[in-house]
Amino acid sequence: MNILKKxxxxxxxxxxxxxISYKNRxxxxxxxxxxxxxxxxxGVEYGKNSKFRGTTRFHxxxxxxxxxxxxxxxxxxSRFNYRGLNHxxxxxxxxxxxxxxxxxCGFSGVSxxxxxxxxxxxxxxxxxxxxxxxxxxxxxxxxxxxxxxxxIQDNVWIGMNCVVMKGVVIGENxxxxxxxxxxxxxxxxxxxxxxxxxxxxxxx
Numbered sequence: 001m002n003i004l005k006k007x008x009x010x011x012x013x014x015x016x017x018x019x020i021s022y023k024n025r026x027x028x029x030x031x032x033x034x035x036x037x038x039x040x041x042x043g044v045e046y047g048k049n050s051k052f053r054g055t056t057r058f059h060x061x062x063x064x065x066x067x068x069x070x071x072x073x074x075x076x077x078s079r080f081n082y083r084g085l086n087h088x089x090x091x092x093x094x095x096x097x098x099x100x101x102x103x104x105c106g107f108s109g110v111s112x113x114x115x116x117x118x119x120x121x122x123x124x125x126x127x128x129x130x131x132x133x134x135x136x137x138x139x140x141x142x143x144x145x146x147x148x149x150x151x152i153q154d155n156v157w158i159g160m161n162c163v164v165m166k167g168v169v170i171g172e173n174x175x176x177x178x179x180x181x182x183x184x185x186x187x188x189x190x191x192x193x194x195x196x197x198x199x200x201x202x203x204x
Contacts, residue, residue: 024080028053035074044068044091047103053080056089064093064114069103069122076109083128083160085109097134102154117149124152127160127178134166153188162197173203 028051035052038044042058047070054076060066075081076088090111091099097114102122110126112118113133126132135147148167152158156170159178164170169185176182177193177200186192190202 024053027077027079031055031076039068047072050074053077054088056091059090059092061093061095061097063095064097065099066091066093067098067100069101069105071104072101073106074110075107081108081128083108086129087111108160114150115147118152119150120152121154121156121172123155124158125156126158127162129160130158130162130164132164136166159193175203 031052031054032050035056036046038058039046042060044058044060044066046068049070050068050072052074056074056076058066074089076085078085086109089107089109090113092111092113093099094115096116098117099112099114100118101120102124104122105120105124107126107130108128110130110132113135115135118132118134132150132152134150136145150164150166151169152164153170153172155173156176158164158170158176159180161179162176162182163180164182168182170176170182171186171188171190173189174186175191176186176197177191179195180193180197181195182197184196186197187199190199192199
């Protein structure tokens with residue numbers, strides 16, 4: 001009865017929404033197959049039931065590790081995120097780099113780069129255009145600033161357009177507000193935001 005009411009109130013809107021939903025499922029299906037083939041060819045380890053919307057870019061250097069858990073979703077298309085994405089999801093490791101992602105995580109237009117280690121726990125969600133990197137880049141010119149491992153613990157939400165810098169630990173159950181620059185450790189069970197990112201309050 002509720003469906004009939006929706007159709008009668010806005011038939012065009014209902015039909016269009018169903019069409020979009022159907023088309024999105026097709027895109028997700030073929031994107032997932034494509035990305036699984038790419039991951040297998042490039043030596044990326046991945047678990048069960050991960051989904052890809054659009055193409056995620058993987059760049060794994062020899063002797064480095066990219067490991068993805070179960071039920072992880074990568075969104076690389078603004079079709080699935082109406083905030084709009086700046087680019088596809090990107091995972092890149094240089095030699096000896098390591099990216100590990102736990103189970104039930106979600107990423108949307110996110111870039112993750114590693115020269116030493118980026119460890120992401122379970123149930124971590126990253127909004128549109130988040131950047132996570134354990135190095136400053138141009139290491140050949142600035143060897144005095146070495147990379148440092150990043151750890152993002154379980155149940156963390158990172159808002160859109162955030163940047164997580166090297167050497168940072170974000171504690172479990174914390175929320176990072178949109179557009180924040182995380183340069184220092186964030187404790188567990190808090191809400192933090194700003195540039196540089198600071199604790200605003202603790203969660204009850």
